[in-house]
Amino acid sequence: MPCSAVTLSIATICAIIATALLAIAFSTDNWLHYDVWRNQIQAFASKHSDAESLLYNMNTKYYYYTRTRGLFRICYPKERPPASAVPTYLSPIETHCSNIDYFPQAEDEKIANEDATSRLHLARSCIALFIISFVTIFCAFWTGLSGCWKRSSGAITATSILLLVTCLLAAGAMGLWHTVEFFEKEKVVGEDYFQQWNTVLRDNTKIAYDWSYIVAWAGIGTCLLSAILLSGAAVCLRNEREKEEQLNLQYLMPVYSQKQPPYPPYANYAQPQIYPGPYYHGSQYGPYNY
Numbered sequence: 001m002p003c004s005a006v007t008l009s010i011a012t013i014c015a016i017i018a019t020a021l022l023a024i025a026f027s028t029d030n031w032l033h034y035d036v037w038r039n040q041i042q043a044f045a046s047k048h049s050d051a052e053s054l055l056y057n058m059n060t061k062y063y064y065y066t067r068t069r070g071l072f073r074i075c076y077p078k079e080r081p082p083a084s085a086v087p088t089y090l091s092p093i094e095t096h097c098s099n100i101d102y103f104p105q106a107e108d109e110k111i112a113n114e115d116a117t118s119r120l121h122l123a124r125s126c127i128a129l130f131i132i133s134f135v136t137i138f139c140a141f142w143t144g145l146s147g148c149w150k151r152s153s154g155a156i157t158a159t160s161i162l163l164l165v166t167c168l169l170a171a172g173a174m175g176l177w178h179t180v181e182f183f184e185k186e187k188v189v190g191e192d193y194f195q196q197w198n199t200v201l202r203d204n205t206k207i208a209y210d211w212s213y214i215v216a217w218a219g220i221g222t223c224l225l226s227a228i229l230l231s232g233a234a235v236c237l238r239n240e241r242e243k244e245e246q247l248n249l250q251y252l253m254p255v256y257s258q259k260q261p262p263y264p265p266y267a268n269y270a271q272p273q274i275y276p277g278p279y280y281h282g283s284q285y286g287p288y289n290y
Contacts, residue, residue, distance in 0.1 A: 007229055007230075007232050007233035007236055008148060008156070008229075008230070008233045010229055011226050011229035011230045011232075011233055012144070012148075012226075014222050014223075014225050014226035014229060015137075015140070015144070015163060015223070015226040015230075017219075017222050018137075018163075018166075018219050018220075018222035018223035018225075018226055019137050019219075019223075020219075021215050021216070021218050021219030021222060022130075022133070022134070022137075022170060022216065022219035022220070022223070023134075024212070024215055024219075025212045025213070025215040025216035025219060026071060026130055026134075026216075027070075027072075028070055028212040028215075029068050029069065029070030029072070029073045029074070029075045029091070029095075029097065029212070030068045030070060030210035030211050030212040030213075031068075031069055031070050031071065031177075031209070031210055031212045031213045031216075032068065032069045032181075032207060032208070032209065032210060032213070033067075033068050033069075033207070033208050033209075033210040034063070034066060034067050034068070034069065034205060034206075034207055035066055035205065035206040035207075035208070036063075036064060036065060036066045036067075036201075036204065036205050037204040037205070037206075038058065038064065038065070038066075038079070038204075040204045041054070041058055041064070041200055041201065041204050042055075042058065044200055044204075045058070054198070054200060059081075059082070060081065060082065060085040061081070061085070062074065062076075062081045062085070062086045062098070062192075063192055063197070063201070064081075064201065065078070065079055065080060065081055066078045066079070068210060069100075070212060071100075071126070071127060071130075071177075072099065072100055073091065073097040073098065073099055073100060074097060074098050074099075074100060075091060075095045075096065075097040076088070076095070076096050076097070077095060080096045086098050102120070102123060102124055102127070104120070113188065113189070115183060115187040115188060115189050116188075116189040116190055118183065119180055119183040119184065119187070119189045122176050122179050122180045122183070123176075123177075123180045125176050126173045126176040126177045126180065127173075129169050129170070129172050129173035129176065130169075130170065130173045132169055133166045133169035133170045133173065136162050136163075136165050136166045136169065137162075137163070137166050139162055140159050140162035140163050140166065143155050143158045143159045143162060144156070144159040144230070147159055147234075151237060151241075152237075153234045153235075153237040153238040153241065154234075156230055156233055156234040156237060157230075157231065157234040159230050160227045160228075160230035160231040160234060161227075163223055163224075163226050163227035163230060164224070164227040166223055166227075167220055167223040167224045167227060170216070170219070170220045170223065171220050174216060174217065174220065194207075
């Protein structure tokens with residue numbers, strides 16, 4: 001009992017934490033942080049008379065602004081581009097954001113070449129895998145609830161497998177996200193991305209992973225830990241059930257009385273005589289019954 005109860009408790013806590021971390025990472029906008037040093041770009045443009053296009057882009061293109069990027073939105077914690085260039089709205093955490101377009105028009109530059117199209121499909125697949133991982137977590141919740149209620153090692157094992165599948169799906173989604181990041185940095189997939197930036201913008205932009213990215217990996221690791229603990233809890237439940245059955249078996253074995261004499265007839269011991277019980281023939285008072 002202590003083995004399964006403690007392991008199940010820790011596994012349940014880990015599963016709840018993993019679900020919360022994955023949900024937070026999925027819904028927040030701090031996977032990548034682009035720190036753009038606009039003052040230095042402006043200083044460079046002021047020293048060069050032929051930098052009019054640079055100044056124009058600096059005031060109209062969103063990638064000349066410091067921003068954070070998530071799976072669904074690009075947010076501007078400091079300055080934001082003009083609404084005429086990039087329409088923004090106020091997010092629930094009071095940050096001006098714009099949505100990432102996963103379904104651009106056919107003439108859009110984002111699908112102008114094969115690499116850009118591949119990047120777009122990979123980004124969509126990343127979102128799809130995250131959604132499927134949440135579906136498997138939902139299924140794991142019900143199988144886990146059933147297993148704890150019935151103390152069923154089979155249901156707990158199924159929950160462990162579902163959480164392991166969740167972990168693999170989320171890790172696969174992270175792998176796709178890193179592939180998208182590789183395409184954006186190393187392939188020509190549009191002017192919004194690193195390869196088509198001018199030298200001034202490249203030199204004055206710092207790209208770093210942000211806290212949502214770290215939270216996503218922490219959720220995947222916690223999910224894997226929960227799956228391992230649930231597997232151990234299922235083994236504990238199975239062992240405890242076997243021990244209970246062995247103890248109950250001792251009280252269920254039949255005990256038969258011995259009818260034969262305790263010693264063989266040829267032994268030099270007096271043989272017990274079976275007393276047939278009282279036998280009365282008639283009344284002890286004769287024909288008179290008082």
